[in-house]
Amino acid sequence: MEELVPVVCPWCSVGCRLYIVSVNGHPRKIEWDYDHPNTPNKGKLCPKGVASYQFTISPDRLKKPLIKRNGKFEEVSWEEAIRYVAQKFKEIIEEHGPEALAFLGSERCSLEDNYVLQKLARALGTNNVEFAGRLCQSSNFVARSKVFGSPAQTNPFEDIVKSKVILVWGYNPAETNPVLFGQYFEKALDNGAKIIVVDPIKTKTAKFADIHLQPYPGTDLAVALAMLNYIIKNELYDRKFVEERTDNFEELAKSVEEYTPEWAEKVSEVPAGMIKRAAELLATGGNATIVLNEGVNQHANGTMTALAIANLIAITGNIGKEGVFSGVIPGAHCGLCAAVPGVNCAQLPGPVPLNEENAKKFSELWGFEVPRKPGLHYQAIFKAMAEGKMKGIFIMGQNPARSLANSSLIEEALEKAFVVVSDIFPTETTKFADVILPAASWYEKTGTVITQNRRVMRSFKAVKPPGEAKPDWEILVMLARELGVGEYFNYSSVDDILREINRAIPALKGATPERLNSNLEGCFYPCPDEKSETPRLFLNGFPTKTGRAQLAPVKWIQPGEVPDEEYPLWLTNFRQVGHFHTGTMSMRSKSLIKRWPEGFLMINPEDAKALGIRDGDRVRVETRRGSLVVRAMVTDRIRKGVVAMPWHWGVNFLTKDDAIDEFSKMPELKAVTCRVTKEVVE
Numbered sequence: 001m002e003e004l005v006p007v008v009c010p011w012c013s014v015g016c017r018l019y020i021v022s023v024n025g026h027p028r029k030i031e032w033d034y035d036h037p038n039t040p041n042k043g044k045l046c047p048k049g050v051a052s053y054q055f056t057i058s059p060d061r062l063k064k065p066l067i068k069r070n071g072k073f074e075e076v077s078w079e080e081a082i083r084y085v086a087q088k089f090k091e092i093i094e095e096h097g098p099e100a101l102a103f104l105g106s107e108r109c110s111l112e113d114n115y116v117l118q119k120l121a122r123a124l125g126t127n128n129v130e131f132a133g134r135l136c137q138s139s140n141f142v143a144r145s146k147v148f149g150s151p152a153q154t155n156p157f158e159d160i161v162k163s164k165v166i167l168v169w170g171y172n173p174a175e176t177n178p179v180l181f182g183q184y185f186e187k188a189l190d191n192g193a194k195i196i197v198v199d200p201i202k203t204k205t206a207k208f209a210d211i212h213l214q215p216y217p218g219t220d221l222a223v224a225l226a227m228l229n230y231i232i233k234n235e236l237y238d239r240k241f242v243e244e245r246t247d248n249f250e251e252l253a254k255s256v257e258e259y260t261p262e263w264a265e266k267v268s269e270v271p272a273g274m275i276k277r278a279a280e281l282l283a284t285g286g287n288a289t290i291v292l293n294e295g296v297n298q299h300a301n302g303t304m305t306a307l308a309i310a311n312l313i314a315i316t317g318n319i320g321k322e323g324v325f326s327g328v329i330p331g332a333h334c335g336l337c338a339a340v341p342g343v344n345c346a347q348l349p350g351p352v353p354l355n356e357e358n359a360k361k362f363s364e365l366w367g368f369e370v371p372r373k374p375g376l377h378y379q380a381i382f383k384a385m386a387e388g389k390m391k392g393i394f395i396m397g398q399n400p401a402r403s404l405a406n407s408s409l410i411e412e413a414l415e416k417a418f419v420v421v422s423d424i425f426p427t428e429t430t431k432f433a434d435v436i437l438p439a440a441s442w443y444e445k446t447g448t449v450i451t452q453n454r455r456v457m458r459s460f461k462a463v464k465p466p467g468e469a470k471p472d473w474e475i476l477v478m479l480a481r482e483l484g485v486g487e488y489f490n491y492s493s494v495d496d497i498l499r500e501i502n503r504a505i506p507a508l509k510g511a512t513p514e515r516l517n518s519n520l521e522g523c524f525y526p527c528p529d530e531k532s533e534t535p536r537l538f539l540n541g542f543p544t545k546t547g548r549a550q551l552a553p554v555k556w557i558q559p560g561e562v563p564d565e566e567y568p569l570w571l572t573n574f575r576q577v578g579h580f581h582t583g584t585m586s587m588r589s590k591s592l593i594k595r596w597p598e599g600f601l602m603i604n605p606e607d608a609k610a611l612g613i614r615d616g617d618r619v620r621v622e623t624r625r626g627s628l629v630v631r632a633m634v635t636d637r638i639r640k641g642v643v644a645m646p647w648h649w650g651v652n653f654l655t656k657d658d659a660i661d662e663f664s665k666m667p668e669l670k671a672v673t674c675r676v677t678k679e680v681v682e
């Protein structure tokens with residue numbers, strides 16, 4: 001039987017709608033969805049969206065539960081696998097306490113999967129529950145929460161088109177979110193908007209730039225401080241907005257007094273004149289869209305940079321009204337599916353802080369005592385594991401052996417614990433697993449997604465899972481029952497879980513199964529009842545103590561390491577349109593791997609010449625943590641003194657785990673130092 005099933009793309013957070021055409025539960029092709037004009041993509045798809053079912057039919061799919069015995073994986077029944085995991089987890093809890101266990105959720109899974117995962121961790125007595133958002137957007141999350149009282153993206157994508165100025169910081173939407181760029185950014189440019197890009201690389205987005213600032217990696221903060229300094233000193237800020245809707249302006253102004261554009265030029269090598277032009281355009285050019293991404297967030301000084309940018313948004317009055325837009329657009333499709341239900345060591349569903357009042361509220365709702373002690377953050381979980389203190393971990397749809405800074409240390413840590421991985425493919429992490437559980441992929445289950453634009457939508461099961469693979473929430477419920485806490489997980493369908501979420505999270509009360517199943521365009525979160533939604537935030541105030549934005553003093557923080565004689569070049573990394581994260585899915589998608597077949601190193605012609613490197617040579621890239629061999633791409637798209645690799649190809653063997661942002665706990669993933677040598681072929 002042929003079916004046309006409505007789904008949401010499983011890759012990035014734009015949340016494009018499409019159809020899967022399936023015959024008897026097997027995918028045949030995709031169809032563009034022009035039937036729902038209020039969805040973000042309005043029918044359009046990028047190459048990843050078009051290829052989005054290919055990985056589901058890869059022969060590499062995990063089909064049976066596996067237990068490692070004598071170093072080899074053996075196929076077992078679900079009953080045996082779940083019994084074995086539960087027995088080991090019970091032993092760990094008995095001998096070392098529940099805090100010796102950790103659970104990792106996933107931005108690749110649904111709202112329901114992640115809700116059940118964090119609840120199981122808490123039912124067992126631990127708040128060691130995290131997901132990769134810690135490694136992606138946590139710096140911006142902390143900064144915006146401090147200034148605006150909420151990290152959320154503010155306006156619908158349609159408001160980008162109404163903006164007169166676009167500031168894109170550490171983000172390349174033309175490559176990483178092409179549908180968003182084509183549908184909204186390009187239309188704003190066609191309407192005459194000016195665009196400022198801050199990125200050390202001449203990206204596809206930078207080709208459209210009126211002003212392109214190219215700071216050294218890790219020195220974006222200097223540029224942001226100087227823009228604040230220039231706008232305040234020259235009284236270019238939005239005086240009415242500052243007076244009526246912000247607090248602490250004097251403290252902010254004092255904190256940036258010494259950070260002149262000339263000072264920033266010395267630190268970042270961005271000409272002071274260009275910083276001034278960018279600041280002037282942002283402050284006086286009209287309504288602005290201000291977007292940032294990993295190029296800002298993934299640094300040990302990421303929160304301070306994001307804080308400086310949040311201040312810029314506030315003092316230029318580009319928030320809390322129509323025709324402006326600000327926020328992040330993550331690479332993964334459902335970071336909010338994990339962040340909102342509290343897959344966080346210090347937050348509960350909402351998300352709300354893990355404090356006595358909220359813990360009590362959830363204890364009453366769930367029927368068991370929620371642990372009060374905050375858990376460990378992502379990188380700290382693996383540090384504790386390396387020290388032998390974290391004895392067991394349940395990893396749902398994550399590949400920390402490649403996604404965490406300094407990967408070789410993570411591999412050593414995984415060897416020391418009882419590791420359970422539920423995933424759709426063997427990964428670098430499953431090599432270290434004791435038990436592997438085959439999970440259903442995105443198109444093989446029904447689930448709720450919250451796109452980064454705060455649109456809550458349903459994606460429906462279009463394809464049969466291979467072999468015995470199951471949706472993650474079903475796996476977790478089986479495990480809960482075997483662990484003796486099944487009474488709190490009385491779900492027989494994904495709708496049962498969503499109904500509990502409607503009760504647990506007031507802002508999602510109106511996102512009921514009935515509403516989402518019948519309206520494919522979904523609704524904007526917060527939606528406190530079934531009739532309402534919130535496309536624009538902060539129109540009448542901010543969720544802070546005073547209802548006004550809290551401008552925050554800022555200061556310069558040096559990057560985690562700077563070039564020296566031994567390691568003279570900056571190394572940074574970026575995403576490619578054809579790949580996704582560590583490549584477990586995109587590298588198994590035929591059309592993507594054919595077109596984007598391998599990693600490479602971008603190097604400026606002057607640096608290449610000095611090192612005797614020609615385009616296409618194999619080169620060794622070496623940092624204090626390790627080395628990789630890749631092909632050189634000699635190009636002036638990268639500035640002199642900096643080299644860059646797409647991060648999907650194991651770049652985290654080279655990144656730094658011991659420089660961590662003190663506020664967000666983000667490791668230094670984007671600015672390390674390296675040396676490059678030509679690889680001699682014998």
Ligand code: SF4
Nearest residue numbers: 009011012016046049
């Ligand atoms: Fe999928 Fe993102 Fe491409 Fe849309 S832009 S098709 S959500 S990868």
